Amino acid sequence: MTSTLGYALLNLIACESQTGYDLSRTLQERISFFWQAKHSQIYPELARLESAGYITHEVVRQSDKPDKKIYTITDAGLAALRAWVVAPLKMQPARDELLVKTAAIWQADPAAAAALFRDHERQHAEQLAVYEGIRATMEEKWQGSERRRDQPWFGSYLTLMRGIGYEREYRDWCRWAAEMIEA
């Protein structure tokens, strides 16, 4: 019944109690590679999670800013999250519009096609640089500290490394594709 987004939110709330607004920023900017959502999807999902008994909220009144709702995970929510995390999952086919264009590239002007791939090579190189920066910060923070797999950052590190591998491969492929067209 609970969607993938629901579990993504549940995990973030399990890491730290927070508001829908906080979750919204996290799922648009931060280490939420591989899943995104707008606030218009998050607020209704939080309502569903709460009616399912997975989270509760308390209203915090603020003087300088509008009131906010801080959500906290319940025992039932934690149990649901733990069951879902290790539940088998089929390989999810990827969806990528650039690859659809690539399939139709025989119809394109070669110069324009090469430019398209050069542009994406740059975009993925930039994203890779962002991820590498986060990686450096993370590994610096861990100097001398014990690295445990039952801490929230463990999953973040794994996903970050997947992001790095993904962007590096994508960048290299874009470069190769551009070279194939230019040749």
Add this chain to the structure above:
Amino acid sequence: MTSTLGYALLNLIACESQTGYDLSRTLQERISFFWQAKHSQIYPELARLESAGYITHEVVRQSDKPDKKIYTITDAGLAALRAWVVAPLKMQPARDELLVKTAAIWQADPAAAAALFRDHERQHAEQLAVYEGIRATMEEKWQGSERRRDQPWFGSYLTLMRGIGYEREYRDWCRWAAEMIEA
């Protein structure tokens, strides 16, 4: 107005006139890595493409099988396809449920978590083997023949190589993640 799926279909029809049923099989099984669709999405999309003047159809009566509609691309359809192919496109953020589970892996039992990644390592290795097989067939076919970038298979080859790179990187990452958990 036309969706990504619409252009994907337009390209397949530009390669070869065919029926909705043929397109359906292509978009579920064949070299349509990175985009998929069920027939329930394809038939309405074909109707939209036809009402937009991008394709036409002729009914072919068959004695042993039900009648079929063979779709052919129009000049307007080809023009629309050519304009779309090289139109700039922003990097599309990926969506992958396994990575959402990975982010929440600190909540998982280590043995079950490792099994999850080992399972996906196997799945991606299998898909990689399928792609490598197609690659071998493709390259064998080209022995001695001229390779031109204005032929339909050129795009297929580029997407295939992206598929290979994607699956290889994913497999390696799954293995690494499993090792990180087992350590």
Add this chain to the structure above:
DNA sequence: ATTCCATATGTCATGATATACATACGTAAA
């Protein structure tokens, strides 16, 4: 005879997602 399968085309209900609309507070800049 009945069932099952591949071919062939469609609709419908549901859920997921994106964009735009909508309101409200307080501060800072123009």
Add this chain to the structure above:
DNA sequence: TTTACGTATGTATATCATGACATATGGAAT
């Protein structure tokens, strides 16, 4: 003083995508 911005929470609409439902043909298997 009006405008814009960041915070904060929601709704409404349209589109995209999946799974189920629906029908029909002819051949092959049970």
